[in-house]
Amino acid sequence: GQQVMQIPQYQHVQEGEDFTTYCNSSTTLSNIQWYKQRPGGHPVFLIQLVKSGEVKKQKRLTFQFGEAKKNSSLHITATQTTDVGTYFCAGNGGSSNTGKLIFGQGTTLQVKP
Amino acid sequence: DAGVTQSPTHLIKTRGQQVTLRCSPKSGHDTVSWYQQALGQGPQFIFQYYEEEERQRGNFPDRFSGHQFPNYSSELNVNALLLGDSALYLCASSLIQTKQYFGPGTRLTVT
Numbered sequence A: 001g002q003q004v005m006q007i008p009q010y011q012h013v014q015e016g017e018d019f020t021t022y023c024n025s026s027t028t029l030s031n032i033q034w035y036k037q038r039p040g041g042h043p044v045f046l047i048q049l050v051k052s053g054e055v056k057k058q059k060r061l062t063f064q065f066g067e068a069k070k071n072s073s074l075h076i077t078a079t080q081t082t083d084v085g086t087y088f089c090a091g092n093g094g095s096s097n098t099g100k101l102i103f104g105q106g107t108t109l110q111v112k113p
Numbered sequence B: 001d002a003g004v005t006q007s008p009t010h011l012i013k014t015r016g017q018q019v020t021l022r023c024s025p026k027s028g029h030d031t032v033s034w035y036q037q038a039l040g041q042g043p044q045f046i047f048q049y050y051e052e053e054e055r056q057r058g059n060f061p062d063r064f065s066g067h068q069f070p071n072y073s074s075e076l077n078v079n080a081l082l083l084g085d086s087a088l089y090l091c092a093s094s095l096i097q098t099k100q101y102f103g104p105g106t107r108l109t110v111t
Helices: none
Strands: A004-007 A010-014 A017-026 A030-037 A044-049 A053-060 A061-065 A072-074 A085-093 A101-103 A108-110 B006-009 B010-013 B019-024 B031-037 B042-051 B053-057 B064-068 B074-078 B085-094 B106-110
Touching: A004 B085, A010 A017, A017 A030, A017 A085, A030 A072, A030 B053, A044 A053, A044 A061, A072 A085, A085 B053, B006 B085, B010 B019, B010 B053, B019 B085, B031 B074, B031 B106, B053 B064, B074 B085
Parallel strands: A010 A108, B010 B106
Antiparallel strands: A004 A017, A017 A072, A030 A044, A030 A085, A053 A061, A061 A072, A085 A101, A085 A108, B006 B019, B019 B074, B031 B042, B031 B085, B042 B053, B064 B074, B085 B106
């Protein structure tokens, strides 16, 4: 079945350093979504990417969707302690937007002040 | 405008018992999806309900069943609980085929 892999599993950075997490799907995706989950919390929607090669920015966060629509990345510039949490990518498989999200294992970000 | 709500917040059950979890979707949403999140893992899709029918299902046994009511709220039932069913159960609501909003989850512990 479809799998979504995410690396790295953990990342410790000093406040002010940059951070990147990568997401790879075993199959082509109709779209990809990114979520952030704080410790003890629930996933909170960040963004959805739909088009091949799409790049979207939210303040210090930059999201990319690969040309083949099988990979994606999230880059955070100049991390802050408020960025702490686990970042998940979630793929919507196949040629249609089915609403069945396949999540990666997540990347847990720790930021040292 | 209330977001997605789930009840109960926490639950402790014994192996072999049955459990029912509840979800009320965000106002205006008609689709409810259920996910299981084991500790340290990403959420795993259980099933999705739309128009009171199960539209899609993940790789979960028949012990997991659900229901959607005319007001779009939903229940997740798990029979014959196993220790491995201990997890955070998340409900997500949406309009069909749009982004999903997650509720706070129900933490189920099976002893």
